[in-house]
Each structure stands twice: as C-alpha cells, then as structure tokens.
Amino acid sequence: MIGSGARAMELITLRAGNAACDLAPDAGGGMFHDWLQRGRGERAWGTVAVVIPEARIANARARARLCAEVRRTLGALGYEEVETPCLVPVAGMEPHIQAFEARFVPDAGGAPTPLFLHTSPEYAMKRLLAAGLPRVFQLARVFRNGEVSPSHNPEFTMLELYRAGTGYLGIMEDLERLVEACAGALSPRGEPRAGRGGGAP
Numbered sequence: 001m002i003g004s005g006a007r008a009m010e011l012i013t014l015r016a017g018n019a020a021c022d023l024a025p026d027a028g029g030g031m032f033h034d035w036l037q038r039g040r041g042e043r044a045w046g047t048v049a050v051v052i053p054e055a056r057i058a059n060a061r062a063r064a065r066l067c068a069e070v071r072r073t074l075g076a077l078g079y080e081e082v083e084t085p086c087l088v089p090v091a092g093m094e095p096h097i098q099a100f101e102a103r104f105v106p107d108a109g110g111a112p113t114p115l116f117l118h119t120s121p122e123y124a125m126k127r128l129l130a131a132g133l134p135r136v137f138q139l140a141r142v143f144r145n146g147e148v149s150p151s152h153n154p155e156f157t158m159l160e161l162y163r164a165g166t167g168y169l170g171i172m173e174d175l176e177r178l179v180e181a182c183a184g185a186l187s188p189r190g191e192p193r194a195g196r197g198g199g200a201p
Contacts, residue, residue, distance in 0.1 A: 062186055067139060069185035070159060073178050079135040079161060084124035086141060091116040092123075098145040100154075117143035121160055129162045137161035 071081060091099035100117040118124075121140040128136055142158045163171060 065185045066182055069182050070137075070139065070178065073181040074137050074161065074174075077135070077174055077177065079137045079163070080133060082125065082128055082133070082136045082138050084118075084121045084128075084138065084140070086117055086143075087115045088118045088124075089113075089115060092119040094119070100143050100145050119144050120158060125160060125162055129164055134164045135162070 075081070087102060087104075091101075097119050099119050102115050102117060104113045104115050106112075118140075120142050121138050125136055125138060138158075138160050140158050140160060141155060143155050144152075145154060147154055161174075163174065
C-alpha cells in the first residue's frame with residue numbers, strides 16, 4: 001500500500017509479452033529474435049518472405065480479446081483508462097532496470113536534450129491519482145533495455161492500475177474479478193489453455 005490515512009493507494013502491475021506483434025522469442029523464435037539473428041532487419045525483410053504461422057494469428061486474436069475484456073471489466077468496476085507519455089525526462093530509479101535513451105535535437109539548433117522511453121507508467125499515473133482520479137488503469141507500451149529472453153522483451157505491454165481509498169482486500173477483489181473475466185474471454189467454454197498459441201490444447 002502506498003500513501004497515508006484515507007488516501008491509500010494500491011498498485012498492481014502485470015506484464016504481458018507482445019505476442020500479437022510476434023516480437024517475443026518463443027520456442028520457435030519470434031520476429032524480434034529473428035531480426036537480431038539476421039543483424040540487419042531492412043535487408044533481411046527485403047529478401048525473406050514472412051509467413052505468419054496460424055498459431056501466432058490465433059495468439060494475436062486472443063490478445064485482442066484479452067485487451068478488450070480488460071477495458072470492459074475495469075470500466076465496469078469504475079476505473080478510467082488513461083494514457084501517459086512514453087518519452088519522459090528522467091529514467092526510472094530502479095537500479096536493475098535499464099531505460100532506452102532518446103535524444104531530442106531541436107530543428108532550430110541548440111543543445112540536444114536527453115529523454116528516455118519509460119520503463120513503466122508508474123510516476124505519471126501516481127500524479128493523476130494525486131490530482132483526484134480515484135481509479136485509473138493503463139495498457140501501456142513500455143521499454144526496458146537489454147531484456148531479451150523467452151519471457152522478456154525490450155518492448156512489451158504492461159497493465160498498471162491504481163485505486164485510492166481502499167486497502168489490499170479491495171484491490172484483491174478487483175483483480176480476482178478481472179482475472180476471472182479475462183479467463184472467460186479467452187476460454188469461454190472453460191477449456192484449458194497451453195502455451196502461447198491462442199487456443200486450447
């Protein structure tokens with residue numbers, strides 16, 4: 001819990017790979033992984049025919065259903081969707097997370113200004129919460145330098161939500177309802193799901 005007195009804040013952060021963009025290096029190798037292996041993406045994509053497997057198409061559709069259900073359920077619970085800037089003047093303070101730097105160079109000349117792609121929308125969303133928005137969420141595109149593995153991507157989607165005026169039990173109840181609704185959207189008949197193929201085994 002973050003905050004004091006009646007203005008308590010709770011934070012839940014969930015990470016999900018960008019399977020819809022075929023970036024995550026899964027068992028078969030994602031497009032980002034392939035691009036790294038080729039070394040020069042423009043030349044490689046100009047000479048290689050890209051065929052998207054059916055499993056990835058199904059996965060992209062499943063991801064679209066998942067995002068739609070997140071918005072529907074959190075909206076019904078009183079959360080407002082927000083969008084905060086991806087470019088920020090200060091990188092995050094976590095010592096184990098590296099940010100991407102993007103230098104802003106004015107067209108009219110002048111010294112470049114260092115900016116960073118955010119590693120999470122936490123700080124901007126806390127400002128919105130302090131400004132008086134009691135329940136906010138965001139499906140944010142976030143960036144973390146150096147993270148490439150079967151479960152990490154340099155660019156991924158993060159669901160971050162905040163709720164004021166409640167304790168951890170209130171957040172737990174909201175999250176349980178969200179997970180239940182998302183599971184129903186992905187498997188409406190209750191069938192088990194496996195892997196990242198977008199369908200039941």
